[in-house]
Amino acid sequence: MILSILLVIPLLSFSNHIYGVFQIDIYQNLKLILQVLIIVFTMAIAIQSYLVFTHLLSNQTLYIGNLFFVIALLELVNLVFSQHHLTGWSFMDEPLHILTRLYVSFGFLFIILYPRKRLALKFRWLTYGSSLLFTIISIFLAYLAANTITEQGIAGIDTVVHLLSIIFQVITIVIVGKYFKKVPKRSMWLISAAASLIVSDIFFMISQDKNTICDFSALIYQFLAFYFFLKAIYYTTVEKPFQQLLKIKKDLEQSQQELRFQAYHDDITLLPNEHLLLKTLKDHLQINSLQKAAIAIEIDRFAAIRSSIGISNSNKMMKLVAERIQAIVPPHYFATKLREEQFVIYVKEVKNIEELLQFCLNLKSMMKDPVQVQLFPLNGNLNIGIALYEGKWTGEELLMHAQLAMQEARQIPQRLLFYKPYMSKGIADRILLEQDLHKALENHEFHLVYQPQVNLKTGSIESVEALVRWHHPMRGFVSPELFIPIAEESGLIIPLGEWILETACKQAKIWEQEGLPPFKVAVNLSLGQLFQQDLVEMVEAILVRTKLQPEFLQLEITESMTMNIDQMTQLLHELKALGIQIAVDDFGTGYSSLSYLKDFPIDCLKIDRTFVRNVPLNPNDEALVSMIISMAKHLRLKVVAEGIEEVEQLAFLSDGGCDYIQGYLFSKPISPKEISETFSDLHDHVRVILTRLRHTDDFTI
Template sequence: MVLPLLLVIPLLSFSNQIYGVFQGEIYTNLKLIIQVLIIVFTMAIAIQSYLVFSHLLSNQTLYIGNVFFILALLELVSLFFSHNHSIRWAFMEDTLHILIRFYLSLGFLFIILYPKKQLTMKHRILSYSGSLLFVIASILLVYISPKLLPVQWIDHIDNIVHLFSIVLQLITINIISRFLKKMPKRSMWLISAAISLIVSDTFFIISQDTHAIWDFSALIYQFLAFYFFLKAIYYTSVEKPFQQLLKIKKDLEQSQRELQFQAYHDDITLLPNEHLLLKTLKEKLHENGHQKAVIAIEIDRFAAIRSSIGISHSNKMMKLVAERIQTILPPHYFATKLQEGQFVIYINHVKTIEELLQFCLNLKSAMKKPLQVQLFSLNGNLNMGIALQEEKWTGEELLMHSQLAMRESRQIPQRFLFYKPYMSKGIAERILLEQDLHNALANNEFYLDYQPQVNLKSGAIESVEALVRWQHPNRGFVSPEIFIPIAEECGLIIPLGKWILETACQQAKQWEEQGLPPIKVAVNLSLGQLFQQDLVEMVGEILQRSKLDAHYLQLEITESMTMNIDQMTQLLHELKALGIQIAVDDFGTGYSSLSYLKDFPIDCLKIDRTFVRNVQHNPNDEALVSMIISMAKHLRLKVVAEGIEEVEQLSFLMEGGCDYIQGYLFSRPISPQQISETFHDLHHHVDEVLTQLQYKEHYSM
């Protein structure tokens, strides 16, 4: 845009010298060349717009083509008459020049101001046909112009048209400048064309002779203007679409890379996924003859945690675990993440068995620190299974064997195991049992038995423990020791736990309505329920629906659940605020510090049956039980002893000051109907046992 204006300076300063160089035939030939180039450029613009319209179908593209088609034809006719030396046709060149300048300025402004819209292909034929007729009409108008206007007026009209053109170009520049930010490149080309036309019109006004340097310079600037027009149209119809095509191609390639990454990587941890793992195993498992291995890793009870804290929080937990795995991962270990929340590590070259064991120990050490997810401080205990490749195994079999070993590792303190053939036995049975478990709750296959708890001071049955049972339609009775761990693993413990709690509360209220003395019901909470975000609200709603006094509900937690003291303290205080009682079940078998006893709002400790079983034969068990009872008394906590089957066990506990007894010595777990029907018989049996014990004590004295 600046360069054409700079060319004006030498033209103004050295016009005579420049004209002196271009005289005679040289000047005539140069002028002819410029006129021919103008015709070529205008026709090029018309043809290009004609061709591009079939793709864009834009009215602006069509109208640009038509305007320059008209200009090209008129310039061609003008060139013919400018080199026809007949005086008869001399006026035609000047009149055509006036029309060309008038059409160009009006057409340029019209195209910019006319709103954009889509047209059809038939408009192209009609418009170019109309333009051809318009050119013919214009030539006829020029032919008859001497009859309408005196010849001496042509010069005045020519100057007026040029001035009018300058005004229109200034208006055009003002309009185009508004689109500079939106379409900078196209706008600059069009503004450059308008400026060149202004300079051209100015030189035409200055020129008094068609053979003067100003007239020649005006033609050069007109040529520049058409060049800029062509550049603008080329940019809009060719260069910009091509750039957009390149951008689309680049975006498509980027999308393909992203899709490929997503296809072979987990979207949460960004680790390679199961597809890439199986692909790697297929390609590398039997190459180079080195020993291969797979380590399957899972977060202990992850399904229960996930159903309790929600998907977003469990995903963050999974991401934190992945980060810790990656921090200790050796360079030649390939870590992946499976869909079911498991991690799998493939080792392409196992040098020694010890290195696999050391990695598992390092991973256990890395997971000792709790995982902080929002307000939750979660324990990231991992179960690990290791499978060493055998020649006949496929990649899928190697992976499956590592997962079997991982499942078996849940049962041992070390939490990691090597695969052994016996682990494959019974896996199909476990899978079928898990499928049946999903339908058991809906089919009312669960029921509750209740084991009475006897107050040793009053001899009364004041409370019972609710124990869930499963009567499978085909398998018969399924032990809780079998189905409870499966329910925790697959996340069913949450709905099952809610059903147990609601059923037990309703039953306690029903006994009260039947005329029995108020009976407190004890219900075990699972680890998954403790992470349940709405646990407190759920307990409150169940108490409200069942209309049971909160004092007659006791929730039992295991000692291993108390490791996260900060979170548990807040939760238990919220539960305690409802009016319920809190007990620690299986006391003495957990792994945590006893410091929680002073922080938790606990009402009762339950001594595990493993301590009571041999209390009369094992001095260590006797000492531990005595210590637990003594500690509870000092902390003003009640003590319940489980698993009492012999009178000698009862005698020892009574002497030690135990508050409640629960065991087969008084009653097995029985149905709620049996509680209702035999309540007095149960008390009579309790009296007999206690009387017999007192008689033995007196006799020994």
């Protein structure tokens, strides 16, 4: 546009020299070519607007098409009348030129000012038909003007029309310029067209003769103006929609890729999900005869952790574990994440069993360092199951067998198992039991029994341990060893643990009201409860509701829970501040550092029954028990020995300085009613046994 406007300077400055290069006939032929091109461009705009109106249905598109349809017809008539063999009609040239210029400038300004709206398709035929009629009327008006107005009058009108055209084009430039930032490309073409028409009007105004360079230059700029108009219409109706279509296509392809990624990947870890895993297994299992395998992995007791720290923090933990797995997965291993919060790794080629075992050991080693989730340094052991592919299995069966092996691995210390056919037999029963467990608490199927703990020095029962029992309406008695792990995995241990704690505290208060001497009630805490954010508040609220004095409540944690020393230290100190007592259950069976004994506010150690069972038959167990008792004495901790069933075991522990005894030798776990009714008999039974051992020293806690 700038170059075309700058061209005005040499045309005005050297007009005579430039015009003298060619003969008059050559200029006449060039003018004829320009006129033909102008007709072609204006008709192209009219036809293009006619065609795209079907899709756009815009009034502006339709009116622009009609405007340039009229201009094209008038220019065509003017071209015909101006030819030499029709000189008798050459008088129509100026009136038609005046109308054409007036229609272009005023018509386009009117169109951009007129509000945009949608029109029905029928308006296309109506308006184009009206434009044809309007053209005929315009030719008739030009004929009347040519025959009624003098040449000087027509020349004056021509000057006024060109001045009006310049004013209209300036207004057009100002209006279009407001939309330059919004639609820069279209605005640029329209402003260029308007500017070219202004230059063309100037040349027409200063032209004294049609056979001068100014008149020829005016046609050039008129041609440029219509070219710019065509570019603007083409950009608006063809190029821009096509670019938008390409963008939509690109966005659609990107959306399809994102949807495909979402369909085949886990939202949290971004690992491939079970859909992609099953598809991969279906496509690859039968390809070759190489040994293949599936490794199923879960974070031990993750359901309990999730119910304790919340969904957001548990998702972060899962993502961090996924990152650790990805960091050590070999290239021919395919790591995935299932909806059940499990990881499955498909091994496309098993070179040897040792390779699988070493990889699984690496998985377990990577979890030695706690997973830091905000303020929670979380320790998580992994349960791992491995299934080696057999040719008759489907992909789903391979996956299911790996998961079965993983579930069985929960029950063993190594937490790692290969799939065996026997594992498939009990899975259905386990699933049914988990479903029944969800209803058991609501249906009041649980009850507590209590096992007395005897002070060896005084011979009195000073505490009892609360143990939960489940009487299933169809199965009868269900062992805690069976349903407690299921409760922990499913997260039901949280409401169940709260019920156990409140029931035990209520019962202790009931015994006190019945006149029994006050004694402690010991309640086990699960790992899931320790991760409860409101555990301390919950314990305090239960003590308030049951009106039990805190010193008569003892909470027991297992040694394996003490791995996260920093978090556990703060939690136990908060519980200890309530006035309750803390005991470590199953001492000696865990794998923690003993440094927690000096950091935790512990009152008591409970020696696991596995050490007591072979005393005094096994010298190694005797040495371990003696060492635990000695260490506890030096740390000023009380010691409780569990699982005492024989007098010989009692004698060894008594001689070793054990403080409390718990086991079938004195009493099995019994109901609260039996405690109330047989409390004196229980003491008599205890005294009979202790008298045989001649324990007469006085001791009080």
